Amino acid sequence: MASEMVEANGRRTVATISRQSLHGEIVTRLRDMIIEGDLQPGERIYETQLGEELGVSRTPLREALKFLASEGLVELVPSRGAVVKRFSAKDVEDMLIVLRSLEMLAGRIACEVASDEGIARLRSLHDAMVKHYKAAERLEYYKVNQQIHTGIVALANNAPLAEVHGLLQSRVKRIRFIGHEGAERWAGAVAEHETIIAALEARDAETLARELDTHLANGWERVKSVV
Amino acid sequence: MASEMVEANGRRTVATISRQSLHGEIVTRLRDMIIEGDLQPGERIYETQLGEELGVSRTPLREALKFLASEGLVELVPSRGAVVKRFSAKDVEDMLIVLRSLEMLAGRIACEVASDEGIARLRSLHDAMVKHYKAAERLEYYKVNQQIHTGIVALANNAPLAEVHGLLQSRVKRIRFIGHEGAERWAGAVAEHETIIAALEARDAETLARELDTHLANGWERVKSVV
DNA sequence: TGCAAGCATTTTGTATACAGTATAAAAAAT
DNA sequence: ATTTTTTATACTGTATACAAAATGCTTGCA
Numbered sequence: 001m002a003s004e005m006v007e008a009n010g011r012r013t014v015a016t017i018s019r020q021s022l023h024g025e026i027v028t029r030l031r032d033m034i035i036e037g038d039l040q041p042g043e044r045i046y047e048t049q050l051g052e053e054l055g056v057s058r059t060p061l062r063e064a065l066k067f068l069a070s071e072g073l074v075e076l077v078p079s080r081g082a083v084v085k086r087f088s089a090k091d092v093e094d095m096l097i098v099l100r101s102l103e104m105l106a107g108r109i110a111c112e113v114a115s116d117e118g119i120a121r122l123r124s125l126h127d128a129m130v131k132h133y134k135a136a137e138r139l140e141y142y143k144v145n146q147q148i149h150t151g152i153v154a155l156a157n158n159a160p161l162a163e164v165h166g167l168l169q170s171r172v173k174r175i176r177f178i179g180h181e182g183a184e185r186w187a188g189a190v191a192e193h194e195t196i197i198a199a200l201e202a203r204d205a206e207t208l209a210r211e212l213d214t215h216l217a218n219g220w221e222r223v224k225s226v227v
Numbered sequence: 228m229a230s231e232m233v234e235a236n237g238r239r240t241v242a243t244i245s246r247q248s249l250h251g252e253i254v255t256r257l258r259d260m261i262i263e264g265d266l267q268p269g270e271r272i273y274e275t276q277l278g279e280e281l282g283v284s285r286t287p288l289r290e291a292l293k294f295l296a297s298e299g300l301v302e303l304v305p306s307r308g309a310v311v312k313r314f315s316a317k318d319v320e321d322m323l324i325v326l327r328s329l330e331m332l333a334g335r336i337a338c339e340v341a342s343d344e345g346i347a348r349l350r351s352l353h354d355a356m357v358k359h360y361k362a363a364e365r366l367e368y369y370k371v372n373q374q375i376h377t378g379i380v381a382l383a384n385n386a387p388l389a390e391v392h393g394l395l396q397s398r399v400k401r402i403r404f405i406g407h408e409g410a411e412r413w414a415g416a417v418a419e420h421e422t423i424i425a426a427l428e429a430r431d432a433e434t435l436a437r438e439l440d441t442h443l444a445n446g447w448e449r450v451k452s453v454v
Numbered sequence: 455t456g457c458a459a460g461c462a463t464t465t466t467g468t469a470t471a472c473a474g475t476a477t478a479a480a481a482a483a484t
Numbered sequence: 485a486t487t488t489t490t491t492a493t494a495c496t497g498t499a500t501a502c503a504a505a506a507t508g509c510t511t512g513c514a
Contacts, residue, residue: 020305021303021305021306021466021467022467022468023293023467023468024303024305046494046495046496047495047496048494048495048496056468056469057468057469057470058469058470058496059286059467059468059469059470060467060468060469062290062496062497063289063290063293064293066250066290066291066293066294066297067293067294067296067297068297069294070293070294070295070297070298071297072390076248076251078247078248078251078496078497079248079474079475079476079495079496079497080475080476080477080495080496081495081496081497091386091387094385094386094387094388095387097332097336097385097388098329098332098385098387098388098391101328101329101332102325102328105324105325105328109324158321158324158325159318159321160318160321160322160325160395160398161321161324161325163299164325164391164394164395167391168387168391171387248496248497249497249498250497250498273464273465273466274465274466275464275465275466283498283499284498284499284500285466285499285500286497286498286499286500287497287498287499289466289467305466305467306465306466306467306504306505306506307465307466307505307506308465308466
């Protein structure tokens with residue numbers, strides 16, 4: 001969400017007065033709860049109960065659930081309400097296949113249209129990630145890692161592409177985060193990232209696509225045991 | 228709505244009782260209205276008014292709008308309700324780029340995993356389409372055409388892939404339908420389809436991908452004037 | 455005549471109340 | 485003892501009512 005930014009320290013935020021509606025806030029709240037595992041897959045959602053927990057009435061909560069249902073994070077069973085969606089191993093593999101294809105596409109486009117500043121920004125993200133890796137800060141590493149992948153997609157300057165990528169990414173986020181890899185695999189992932197960034201800086205579309213391909217294929221290998 | 232099928236003539240309907248919830252039906256109804264142009268892009272949606280037209284109250288209608296907002300067909304402006312989303316020419320081009328990539332991916336996978344029956348089904352769809360083409364039945368042609376593209380994706384047996392493809396497809400449907408091409412272009416499209424089906428029957432992934440690539444690139448050429 | 459401020463109307467946002475349906479438990483019958 | 489039927493309860497689905505916000509219009513004033 002990153003919106004509220006209510007005048008802590010007395011300073012007013014000029015940008016985007018944060019006029020989000022209640023159901024909008026509930027959407028992001030629930031999305032986080034699902035990704036972080038507060039709401040477990042397969043768990044049934046009781047509207048009155050959850051509404052009381054969040055301090056909202058059923059109406060905006062239900063609206064938020066409809067939104068998330070369209071995103072594919074919850075499932076609506078007629079007359080039985082919402083259930084947190086559970087993904088099979090095949091589902092996850094299928095999502096990663098699509099994600100891989102999307103990122104490859106984004107990478108190719110980015111080589112053509114990305115600004116030098118944009119690429120430089122990604123390089124510094126990469127450097128930060130390496131720093132977290134060396135410090136063995138898994139959570140921070142994971143977050144920056146996500147930012148890099150999202151960043152590559154963003155460089156392609158194709159809104160629908162970024163959108164569907166984000167859609168699938170949010171679904172596998174939880175699983176990816178759980179999937180703690182061993183030291184040697186982790187090192188491999190970092191090395192792959194280095195070649196990816198280098199290919200992007202060289203604007204070498206084919207190399208970039210190939211590297212993303214292997215990186216994300218390996219990504220599936222890294223998580224498939226935990227699904 | 229169009230569901231109950233209550234035991235008229237005493238006989239009970241065994242199949243699928245159509246237990247869709249009201250908001251679910253409204254979603255499909257509104258989606259059709261948007262695609263078919265009953266609700267124009269940029270048009271503001273007044274909840275009470277539309278609710279009366281559809282004979283439903285505001286609550287399920289609002290839930291349906293949230294769902295469609297997540298699909299990207301309407302936009303929710305805080306405190307000002309829903310507006311039918313308008314897509315720029317770049318948006319449409321970007322969507323078609325992604326669609327192209329997704330169909331190519333689907334085609335490659337389909338060559339490996341599709342059943343012979345599935346491919347045969349697509350061939351007969353293609354034959355039907357050619358028949359409509361020769362009869363100059365544009366609407367019927369268009370519908371079968373869509374089914375073929377959706378069918379190729381379905382053959383890949385990858386649910387998330389089919390889902391995101393369908394998501395983008397629904398957005399460009401309206402524009403594609405509007406885009407009436409001239410006779411020679413139409414003939415070209417039919418010829419491309421023939422090579423696509425042939426490549427699929429031969430399970431020749433690379434040829435199929437290449438043909439889909441050109442076909443969908445030409446598709447953008449065909450519609451870009453009308454966007 | 456132009457502008458601004460205030461009021462009225464319209465529309466969205468949220469809550470609550472009521473109706474319908476599914477599940478589970480208990481009672482009755484085989 | 486097991487199965488079926490009944491009944492109670494809890495939850496979802498929908499409608500309506502109320503509150504807040506935004507827009508447009510009217511009126512007053514310079």
